[in-house]
Amino acid sequence: MTISMQDLVLNWSVSHLVACVAGVIVIRVLFRKYATAIRDVPGPFWASFSSLWRVYRTCKGHIENDILDLHRRHEGFFVRIADNEVSVSHPDAVKQLLHTNLEKGTFYSIFSLPDYRYVNQMSELDPTRHIHKKRSLAAGFSITNIAKAEPYIDNVLSLLRTRFDELCKSGAPVEFQNWFSYYAFDVLGEVTFSKSFGFVESGSDIRNAIANTGALVYYIALMGNYIWFHNLTLGNPLFSWLGLQPNSHIFDTCLIAVDDRKNNPKVRHDMMQRWLDTRAAYPNRLSERDVFAAAVANIGAGAETVSTAAQTVLYNLLRNPHLLKRARQEIDEAQSRGELSSLIQYNEASQLPFLQACLKEAYRTHPGVAYNLPRISPKGGITIAGRYFPAGVILSVNPWVIHRNAEIFGADAETYNPDRWLREDTKTMDAYLIHWGAGYNSCPGRNLAQFELLKVLATVLRDYEVELLESHKDWEYKTRFLAVPYGWPCRIRRRQTKTA
Template structure:
C-alpha cells in the first residue's frame, strides 16, 4: 500500500496502471495492426494457456489459416508463416529470444549451444562439442545401438507372445534413453533391461518440459527460484533428476574399464585441450541437454511413424517390399548403410517429421537494429519473430493442398526437391539441432527393423492418440497388439 493511500485508492491506481499498459501494448505497439488472439495483444497469457492445454501447435495452425502470414501471439511477438520465413528468420544469424536462456540446466552456470542467444557465441560453443555429434563419430557406436534395438525387439516379441498390449510411448522412450547412454557414456541406462522407467526419468522429464517451457517467459523469477544455483547445490530444483542421472552416469563411466571413444570422451578431451573456452560446467550442461532432450524427441517420432503407417496400409506394404528387397538379415537390426539408401523409407520418415514435428513451440528470433522486411511487411528492431515448425509444415501454400494428409510420395522426385527448403524438423541455420545425425540414424534403423520384423495393430483401431505438446509433442495412450512376422524362405537370408 502506498503511504497515505487507502486500499481502495491503491486498487484504483493499480487498475489504472494496468489499463495503461494494456492500451499501450494493444493499440500503440508497432505490431498493433497484426491480428491474433485478444489476450496475446497485451500479454503472454495466450501462449501460456495454449502451452498448458498442450495444443499450441494446432492453435497456431488455425490462427495462420484464419489470418494469413502473420499472427500476433504475444504483445511483442509475431508468428510468421511466409515463404521467406525460413530464409530470413532461421537461416539468418539473428539473436535468439531470451526464452532460450532457460535451457541452461540445471541453472545459468551450465551453458550450452541451445541456451546461448548470441549467434557468434552460439557458433563458438557449438564448435566445442561438434565432434561428438558428427556422423563419422556416432556411426562407430552402431553395434551398441544395434544391441538396444535388438533388446527392444525381444521385449516387444515377449509382449506379443503373451498377448499383452504394447504401450509404445514407454518402450520407445526406454530404447531412446538406452541409446543415449551407449553413445554418450559407453553404457545403457538399463531401461530396456528392467522394462521400467528407471528413477522416474521419463515421468520427471515430461514435468520438467512443461516447467521449462513456462519458466522461459519468466526468466528473472526462474533465476531467483528454481534456477537459483543455491537450490541446485541443495538438490531442490525440478531439473535435479537430469543432473543426478548425468552425474551418476559420468561417475559410473569413470569406473568402467570398457569405456569407448564415446561423446563424453571427446568432450573431456576438449576440456583438457581448451580449458579457456570449454569449462567443466559447459561440459555438464551439454551432457544434461543431450540426455534431457534426446529421448522424448526420438520416442515421439517413432510413435508418430507407427501411428500414421498403421493408418496407411498401402504405405506399410510398399515399405516392406522395399526393405525385404534390400537384402537385410532377419533377426538383426537393419544397418544404417542400407536404411539411409532406401528412398521410400526415408520418404516415410521425412513425412513423419513433417507431419508430427517433435518440437511444438515456435522458434523465436529478435529483429536486428536495422529492422527486417518479410514479404511486404517491415518489422522494427526488437520485435520477436517466431517460426513454428508445425505451422510451416502444414502450410498449404508451401506443401500443397494436401498438407494435412500423410503422403510420403510428396518427397519423391522433383516435387520433393522443391519443398526441401521448407523442411525444418531440426530447425535451420546456426541453431539447428546438433543431435540430428543421431536422430536420423536411430530412427532409420529402428523404423526399418520394426516394419520388417513385426505386425502391429491397435487394440482399438478407432482410438486416436492423445499427446501433450508443451515444448515437445509427445504422443501416448494408444495400446497395440504386436507379433513377429512369419517370413517365407524367399523373404529371409
C-alpha cells in the same frame, strides 16, 4: 453506529491504493497494446498486452493448432501472439529468421539445465557464442563418430527385440511411446557415456525419468515466458543444489553416468570423451561446465523427440494399410536379396527409400517441437513479406504452420503422404523442413536421431506384425514444448521372415 475519522481515512487510503494500482495496470496494458510498432498486427486480445494468451493455450494443450488457426482466420502472414512477439507464416521467414545469425528470444534461456550457470547450445542466445560452442562440440555429434558406436547401439536394439519377443509370447499390450523412449534413452547412454541407462533391460521408467521429462517440458513451456521468475526460483543455483527442480533427474542421471565412467575400464571414445579431449587441447574453447551442460542437454532433449518421430511413422502406417504394405514390401525385398543383417545396420536401412520417405513425412506432419522458434529483429530492423519490423520485436516461426503450407508441400499438405518425398526434385520442400530447427540453431543431435530411427523402424517393420488394439480411437498428445503422442496400445506378433 458511528464511523471514526480513523476508519474513514483507512477506507479512503485502501480505495485510493486500489485505484492507483488499477490505474497503473490500465496504463501498462494500453502502453503495451498501442505504444508499439506491432499494434496493427491482428491477434487475440489478451496476447496484445501479455503472455497470458500463450500460457492459457499451452495449458489447453494444442497451441500449435491454435496458432495455425490464427494465421488462417486472419488470412495473413503475421499474427500477434504476445505483447512483443509476432508469429510469421510467410516462407521467407525461414531463411530470414532461422537461417540468419539473429539473436534468439529469451524463451530459450529456460533450457539452461539444471540452472542458469549451465548454458548449452540450446540455451545460448548469442549467435557468435553459439557457433563457437557448436564447433567445439561438433566432433562428438559427427556421423563418423556415431557410426563407431553402432555395435553398442546394436546391443540396445537386440535387447529391445528380445523384450518385444517376450511381449509377443505374453500377448500383453505394447505401449510404443514407452518402448521407443526406453530405446532412445539407452542409445543416448551408450553414445554419450559408453553405458546404457538400462531402460530397455528393465522394461520400466527408471527413476521416473520419462515421467519427469513430461513435467519438465510443461514447466519449460510455461516458465519460458517468465525467465526472470525462473532465474529467481527453479533456475537458481540454490534450488539446483537442493535438487528441487523438475529437471533434477536429468542432472542426477548425468552425474551418475559421469561418476560411473571414472571406474569403467571399458570407456570408449564416446561423445563425452571427445568433448573432454577438445577441452584438454583447447581449454579456452570449452569449460568443464560447458561439457557437462552439453551432456545434460543431450540426454534431456534426445529421447522424446526420437520417440515422437518413431511413433509418428508406425502409427501412420498402421492407419494407412496400403503404405504399411509398401514399407514392408521394400524391406522384405531387401531381405530376400541378402541386403539386411540380422541386426539391421544404418547403411542398410539408408538404402530403403520408401522408409526414409515415411520418416521425412513424420518429421513434417508431426514435428517433435510444436512451439514457435523466436528470433529478435536486429539493429536497423528487418522486412519480411513487405512488412517492416523495428529492432527488438520478437519474430517467431512455428514448424507446424510452415509444414502445412500448401504452396510448399502441395494441396494435400494436411495428409500423411510419403510419396511427396519420392519426387524427382524435393529441394524446395527440404529447405522448409524445419523439424530439427534451422541455421546455426539446428539440433546438434539430428545425425544420431536419424541413425537410431532408421534402424529401429526397419527392425520393427521387418520382424513384427503390429495391430492397433483400439482402431476406432485416435492417438493423443498434449503440446507443451514437445508434442509427444501416447494412448495407442498395440499387440504384436513375430513375422515369419528369414534374417541373416
